[in-house]
Amino acid sequence: EDQVTQSPEALRLQEGESSSLNCSYTVSGLRGLFWYRQDPGKGPEFLFTLYSAGEEKEKERLKATLTKKESFLHITAPKPEDSATYLCAVQALGSGGSNYKLTFGKGTLLTVNP
Amino acid sequence: EAQVTQNPRYLITVTGKKLTVTCSQNMNHEYMSWYRQDPGLGLRQIYYSMNVEVTDKGDVPEGYKVSRKEKRNFPLILESPSPNQTSLYFCASSPTPYSEQFFGPGTRLTVL
Numbered sequence: 001e002d003q004v005t006q007s008p009e010a011l012r013l014q015e016g017e018s019s020s021l022n023c024s025y026t027v028s029g030l031r032g033l034f035w036y037r038q039d040p041g042k043g044p045e046f047l048f049t050l051y052s053a054g055e056e057k058e059k060e061r062l063k064a065t066l067t068k069k070e071s072f073l074h075i076t077a078p079k080p081e082d083s084a085t086y087l088c089a090v091q092a093l094g095s096g097g098s099n100y101k102l103t104f105g106k107g108t109l110l111t112v113n114p
Numbered sequence: 115e116a117q118v119t120q121n122p123r124y125l126i127t128v129t130g131k132k133l134t135v136t137c138s139q140n141m142n143h144e145y146m147s148w149y150r151q152d153p154g155l156g157l158r159q160i161y162y163s164m165n166v167e168v169t170d171k172g173d174v175p176e177g178y179k180v181s182r183k184e185k186r187n188f189p190l191i192l193e194s195p196s197p198n199q200t201s202l203y204f205c206a207s208s209p210t211p212y213s214e215q216f217f218g219p220g221t222r223l224t225v226l
Binding site for chain 1: 118145147149154155156157158159162164170172173204206211212213214215216217218219220
């Protein structure tokens with residue numbers, strides 16, 4: 001069974017204080033790892049897809065990296081508008097219909113104080 | 115505007131009264147999916163559809179039905195809702211099963 005564990009559950013930062021969020025995963029074979037951002041009361045919004053170990057992607061103050069066991073979302077010099085819940089999801093290689101399933105972690109609630 | 119729409123956005127109902135939550139996308143996406151989000155449990159996939167007339171179970175399909183008669187629509191049906199189905203529901207679509215998903219705004223369902 002695919003498993004995704006995100007840590008920490010909550011993280012409070014001061015504006016400008018860089019940090020990282022972790023997503024550990026267990027799958028039989030990874031097809032893709034996704035990062036989403038979710039604001040209160042809204043649907044998740046796509047950030048990144050990573051496919052293979054060593055891959056990195058950047059967008060503004062965010063940088064996602066991937067190893068064979070985990071992914072990190074690095075936040076550089078965060079601003080209050082970066083406050084949100086960050087979700088990680090994995091899609092596994094598999095046979096038949098099971099390879100279309102997406103398994104989400106429980107998320108990290110990030111608060112950035114001005 | 116490219117979007118996924120859900121209706122209703124809020125619904126309070128009683129145990130056993132059949133209901134349907136509609137989902138529609140205007141991006142010609144093949145893949146659509148339903149999730150529920152509960153505190154402490156995160157987002158869990160209920161059902162997904164790879165294309166018209168092709169659907170499959172996610173992690174928590176019990177008590178739910180879906181149909182995909184048209185590419186743009188993917189309704190979620192609760193034949194006999196129970197209080198444990200009180201949750202926040204999201205519909206999502208993507209061009210392929212392996213690409214990023216576009217989520218709707220959510221439907222908050224309360225079953226009394």
